Amino acid sequence: MARYSNNNRDTNRLRPAFAGRLCAGLLAVLSGAANAAWELNLQEPVTAVAKRVYELHSLLLWVIVVIFVGVFAVVAYSLVFHRKSQGHKAATFHDNTTVEIAWTVVPTLILIAIAFPATSALVDMRDTSQPDLTVKVTGYQWKWGYEYLTGDAAGVKYMSVLATPRDQIENKAPKGEHYLLEVDRPLVVPVGKKVRILTTANDVIHNWSVPAFAVKTDAVPGFLRDTWFRAEKEGTYRGQCSELCGKDHGFMPVVVEVVSEEKYAAWVAEQKTQLAAVAEDPNKVWALDELLAHGEKVYTANCAACHQANGEGLPPVFPALDGSKIVMGPKQAHLEMVINGKPGTAMAAFAAQLSDTDIAAVVAYERNAWTNKLGEVIQPAEVKALRGK
Structure with missing residues (x-):
């Protein structure tokens, strides 16, 4: 008994310390949660197709909510008001033609109603005809290569590599605002122009994805796949490789800068000047x-x-x-x-x-x-x- 009492006193002495640590831990978690960006919807759409996708997503969400509430309301009502303790007995019927027709026809009509806007949106997403600009996007482990094939920037070609400093990745420095979503050279396109994207890859399957454009296309070695977007608003839009492509899959961001036509023309002129300035002389002797x-x-x-x-x-x-x-x-x-x-x-x-x-x-x-x-x-x-x- 004495030993039990001593242990009990020791336990009582430890409780305040444990409670203090628990409270401190909870406060740390809650403070971190308070500082986090709690975003529960899709990114703000900036293309006509993305807006249609957003609206379709919202419509289907409410359809699902109505079905969910209706079905579970009936189930809950049946469980509460038709239970055995209320004197109810189990029904003895085995089928009901009217009910069976109803639960077949109603979902079919819902699916047909959903199919029309969904199919129309998918057709628009695949219509890459008559682009103002075509860019070839090549996925590498783990970076993107951009090559402008048509338009004023035809011939401009460069690599886009993660720009987040290694110190941030290795937890030696505070994380930046765009941690793992920043590159040294983004894709630059003019606002209001139809941009066709041709995707391929040099090694494994990658995926070029920009949620604000409703664009998400695999880059497959040996194949060319295409998609398109027409950004209606200037700004910087970010995405990531959305295919598990190896060790540094999470270090392969996509950044697109949408600029005015004037800024785009100036950027093209700058790129061509730089290309001419760094044109290689393979016979140059380096120290x-x-x-x-x-x-x-x-x-x-x-x-x-x-x-x-x-x-x-x-x-x-x-x-x-x-x-x-x-x-x-x-x-x-x-x-x-x-x-x-x-x-x-x-x-x-x-x-x-x-x-x-x-x-x-x-x-x-x-x-x-x-x-x-x-x-x-x-x-x-x-x-x-x-x-x-």
Whole structure:
């Protein structure tokens, strides 16, 4: 009894401390919930098709609510007022033709009524004819490639990569306003113009999705699929890859900037000026320090997600580059690995993603970074020669 009493007193002493911690935990949860954005509906639509989808969604929601309330009201009434304790006995009939016809015909009529607006919306979503602008969108692990095929921007081509700093991803810095929904180069389109999107992929299936446009289309390797939108309001609209596409699926945002025609024309002129300014001379001879500075940027944007900023990788799927046999071995084999990838592994081919200069720079960086102090200089001409094989 004495031992029981002592334990009981110890328990009583612990209760206030436990209660305090519990209250503190609840307050922390509730304060976090109070600061969260509690949004219970679709994003604000900014295209005619998206508005139709929004209206159809709202209509069906209320249809479902009415059916739900009606069915469960009958069930609840039957359970409460026709229970055995009230003196009711179970019915002995086995069928009722009128009831059976009713529960067949009424749902059929509801489905027919829903089918007309739904089919009309789907037909509009698939009508990609007569676009003002066509953009090819290519999915890569894990970024998007944009290529303007028609219009004033025809020929403009670039990669769009996640811009959220690694410090935020690794919880070393506070999360930004658009955490994991920001890119270095968004897709830019003019307001009020019909934009046709052609989607494909270089490796696995991705999905290009922008909820505010009611656009969600798979990007499938070896196939071209299309969709379209006509944004009615200027602004920045965000989405994500909506297909499980690998390790960094959650780090593949879609950002579209809708601007006025004047701003779009200025953007196109700027892009073409930049393209002319950075037009590569494959015969240019680069110094090692120039290559390493450029290569570090290319590595951060394209390789660090898998092989890590410190080159240690995530074995066994993503091997370390620091001290790697490939990196420390013959440079031709290293270059060919980056250019052509490695079938059957997560190592993608970068021939279509990076220029000769980019590949030369990133390989030179890998062979001279961390403990890989090989002191080798790799020129773009070497990469061009390997591509031609």
